[in-house]
Amino acid sequence: MIQLPFSQACENNKVYILKILRDVFADRKTVLEIASGTGQHACFFAAEMPWLQWQPSDLSETLPVLGPRCSAYAGENLLPEKALDVRDADWRLEVPDALFTANSFHIMSFEAVRGFFSVLEKSDRDDLVLCVYGPFNYNGAYTSDSNARFDQWLFQNDAASGIRNFEAVNELAASAGLSLQDDYEMPANNRLLVWRRGPSKTPR
Numbered sequence: 001m002i003q004l005p006f007s008q009a010c011e012n013n014k015v016y017i018l019k020i021l022r023d024v025f026a027d028r029k030t031v032l033e034i035a036s037g038t039g040q041h042a043c044f045f046a047a048e049m050p051w052l053q054w055q056p057s058d059l060s061e062t063l064p065v066l067g068p069r070c071s072a073y074a075g076e077n078l079l080p081e082k083a084l085d086v087r088d089a090d091w092r093l094e095v096p097d098a099l100f101t102a103n104s105f106h107i108m109s110f111e112a113v114r115g116f117f118s119v120l121e122k123s124d125r126d127d128l129v130l131c132v133y134g135p136f137n138y139n140g141a142y143t144s145d146s147n148a149r150f151d152q153w154l155f156q157n158d159a160a161s162g163i164r165n166f167e168a169v170n171e172l173a174a175s176a177g178l179s180l181q182d183d184y185e186m187p188a189n190n191r192l193l194v195w196r197r198g199p200s201k202t203p204r
């Protein structure tokens with residue numbers, strides 16, 4: 001049997017994330033996932049939310065990691081993986097009605113995060129939902145000692161990486177016309193942030 005690239009973090013968090021996405025993406029059609037990594041989230045969420053078309057993407061150099069699992073997906077709602085670097089001003093696709101990314105904002109540089117939001121800012125889509133999962137700092141403070149240690153480790157590996165300040169990211173989101181709808185506390189000191197442009201979802 002072929003051994004597919006594997007992330008234990010994805011396995012640990014996917015069920016918790018799904019609980020929220022199921023509701024947030026209930027009225028969405030297409031989700032563009034940024035920085036899909038091994039494709040575990042893409043395949044799991046596509047299978048669990050069959051009403052969605054799920055578009056996985058990552059840097060071109062990461063596609064050999066992402067491709068094999070996507071190719072093995074049995075359903076029909078997973079679009080072919082796409083090379084996408086958020087630093088590019090042109091993503092060569094139409095921004096769909098939903099975006100998702102996990103554990104990526106602290107890996108890419110803050111300039112790249114800024115680039116991500118500037119593409120959204122240019123999109124004239126008036127109905128957009130963005131979900132971002134990962135660790136964040138609040139008011140310049142870590143939410144746990146383990147996040148502080150993790151941030152130190154990130155810095156030693158790549159000085160441009162690092163846990164982002166929620167307020168700075170929220171400001172970029174606001175510039176792109178997105179309003180914070182929810183900020184969920186997640187296991188292992190992570191957050192799931194939900195921003196929306198357009199009409200709020202009617203409460204069930």
Ligand SMILES: C[S@@+](CC[C@H](N)C(=O)[O-])C[C@H]1O[C@@H](n2cnc3c(N)ncnc32)[C@H](O)[C@@H]1O
Pocket residue numbers: 007009010034035036037038041058059062084085086087101102103104107108109112
């Ligand atoms: C820690 S992995 C997370 C992967 C996956 N989302 C997960 O939760 O396991 C970070 C990912 O960010 C991607 N990445 C880094 N810089 C990027 C950029 N500028 N544009 C798009 N993806 C990027 C990497 O290729 C990698 O797949």
